[in-house]
Amino acid sequence: MTNLTRRQSLALMGGVMAAPLIPAPAFAGTTMKVGALRFTSHSASFVAFERGYFADEGLDVEFEFFQAAQPMAVAIASGDVDYAVTAISGGLVSLAQKGAAKVIGGALSEEDGIDGQKILASNAAFEAGLTDPSKLGGKSFGMTQAGSSFHYMGAQIAAKEGVGLKFKPLNKVGAIIGALKSGQIDAWSIVPHIAKGLAGAGAVKIIGNVSDYIPNYQVTTVFTSAKNAAEERGRTEAFLRAFSRGADDFNAALVDKSAGDAAAMEMVNLIHKYVYADRPIEKAEKSIRNGAMRINAGAALNKASVMDQLNWFKSEGMVKDSITYEVLVDDSYVKTIS
Secondary structure (H helix, E strand, O other): OOOOOHHHHHHHHOOOOOOOOOOOOOOOOEEEEEEEOOOHHHHHHHHHHHOOHHHHOOEEEEEEEOOOHHHHHHHHHHOOOOEEEEOOOHHHHHHHHOOOEEEEEEOEEOOOOOOOOEEEEEHHHHHOOOOOHHHOOOOEEEEOOOOOHHHHHHHHHHHHHOOOOEEEEOOOHHHHHHHHHOOOOOEEEEOHHHHHHHHHOOOEEEEEEHHHOOOOOEOOEEEEEHHHHHHOHHHHHHHHHHHHHHHHHHHHHHHOOOOOHHHHHHHHHHHHOOOOOOOOHHHHHHHHHHOOOEEOHHHOEEHHHHHHHHHHHHHOOOOOOOOOHHHHEOOOOOOEEO
16 A cells, blocks of 8 residues: 655645645755844845745755854854855865865855945044045954954955055854944944944944945855765755855845745745844835845856855965865756856
8 A cells, every 4th residue: 555645645636636746845854054144234144044945845944044254164164064055264264274164155145236244433533534445554353353354344445545444353144243333443344234234233334335345245155074075966056046045035135125025024934034034124124125125046156256255265374375266166966156
């Protein structure tokens, strides 16, 4: 006697007996940990979880939240986290060189026509004349750690302006925010949901756009352990499929705004479970909408941007010159763009 799953039985009762039976997900019961920050830019994972896209692939996902990129890379390498989304850091590149991590896709991107990351000045620095990025010379610039995305962004801005910056490592995003608000550092760059919220509250001033200095910047990537990339292809593809569905929903609701007002509000409410959850939705909504930058369809990866970042790490002596794009990236999973 043939045993049917509940889904298959319902399909038969619905009059679709001619259609092939739907098998159970290949990875049913597979538990995995996904690393994330409590940023709107990480919403593809949140949507995939809340709307059952991970479950559709048989993946039982648990989130592990971090406050900086480099600790997330270490967690991937140690096996404490299976997949993660964050910016390329010197630590991630070094772990890739040791055969412990691989970038497998792209996530958040700067894109022409979409309001992106902002360059901020403390109120004290602004009042003292830091009114645009050309005046950053000699100023202090916040970052989590040396080799973080904040370090990379600040260096690119300073190089194009022909000025020098004093970088100040503060380990956590929250600590950087506190230092900027109190005037302990002069400047920083960050995603729009944080930047606009701080500026709107009068705590800082916006003095420029990161996209003016780093166009088409691949801000965050999807990565995993080298072992997963090489030996768990089916599971990795399943993760990327679910993640990509989440990105599509996010882009339609809040970036392209093609899904309608009701869908946009539904998306805001979904994200609010993870981002600004300590605030009432009435206060969180504007900041969540302000963070709506493009998450690449299909987790496509901007190879040119990744190469630019890798070359900068090499030029600063943070990683070995011998590290190639292929050492850092396994781009067999997604389409590459430039």
